[in-house]
Amino acid sequence: MTKLAQWLWGLALLGSAWAALALSPPGLRLPAPYRQALLPLPVYLLVAFGCYALATVGYRVATFNDCEEAAAELREHINAAREDLRRRGLRF
Amino acid sequence: QATATDRAVGFGLVAFSLALFAYYTLWIVVLPFIDSAHAIHRFFLPREYAVIIPVVAGLLLLLFIGVFIVVVTWKSRKPAKKSE
Numbered sequence: 001m002t003k004l005a006q007w008l009w010g011l012a013l014l015g016s017a018w019a020a021l022a023l024s025p026p027g028l029r030l031p032a033p034y035r036q037a038l039l040p041l042p043v044y045l046l047v048a049f050g051c052y053a054l055a056t057v058g059y060r061v062a063t064f065n066d067c068e069e070a071a072a073e074l075r076e077h078i079n080a081a082r083e084d085l086r087r088r089g090l091r092f
Numbered sequence: 093q094a095t096a097t098d099r100a101v102g103f104g105l106v107a108f109s110l111a112l113f114a115y116y117t118l119w120i121v122v123l124p125f126i127d128s129a130h131a132i133h134r135f136f137l138p139r140e141y142a143v144i145i146p147v148v149a150g151l152l153l154l155l156f157i158g159v160f161i162v163v164v165t166w167k168s169r170k171p172a173k174k175s176e
Contacts, residue, residue, distance in 0.1 A: 036124035040143050044120045047146050048113060055109040062102025064094050 018042065116142070 001009075021030065022038050030038070094102070119142050126132060 033124035036139070037121050040120050040139075043143050043146050044116065046150075047116055051109040051113040051116075055106045055113075058102045058105025058109065060102070061105070062094060062099045064098070066094060 015042075 018038070018041055021028070022035070022041070024035075119136050119139070123133065123136060123139070
């Protein structure tokens with residue numbers, strides 16, 4: 001089964017579990033606070049995932065170390081390439 | 093070592109998303125179990141907003157992305173394809 005199919009299956013399972021509990025089927029009586037907390041659960045999970053994504057990006061930005069030597073080397077390469085192309089006639 | 097601004101922005105994002113997650117979790121998951129007379133309810137908007145605000149924000153985000161794509165595609169039209 002492809003990854004997409006797996007994800008869709010998981011979503012379908014969770015979605016139907018949520019719908020079964022939250023959309024007040026006859027015969028099921030959850031206590032009121034549980035129902036109140038359960039209803040916005042999809043939006044909550046989306047927001048939680050967004051927070052996790054934002055935190056991951058922020059953390060990776062904060063801990064990505066500068067590579068001074070690699071930067072200097074790259075600048076050298078760029079200048080050398082530019083010189084070379086200029087010699088061959090390419091105008092910038 | 094990342095630059096100071098990089099670290100400031102990065103950890104700022106982490107702090108912001110942790111705060112947002114904590115506030116939203118309290119709002120959605122914890123508050124229903126707390127007596128409506130408790131003082132903590134003063135810090136939270138009515139529950140409808142806990143759904144309305146993220147949905148509206150998500151729609152705005154999609155709108156912004158769509159407009160951006162349209163603008164970029166429009167600008168990158170080759171002159172030969174459309175008459176001036």
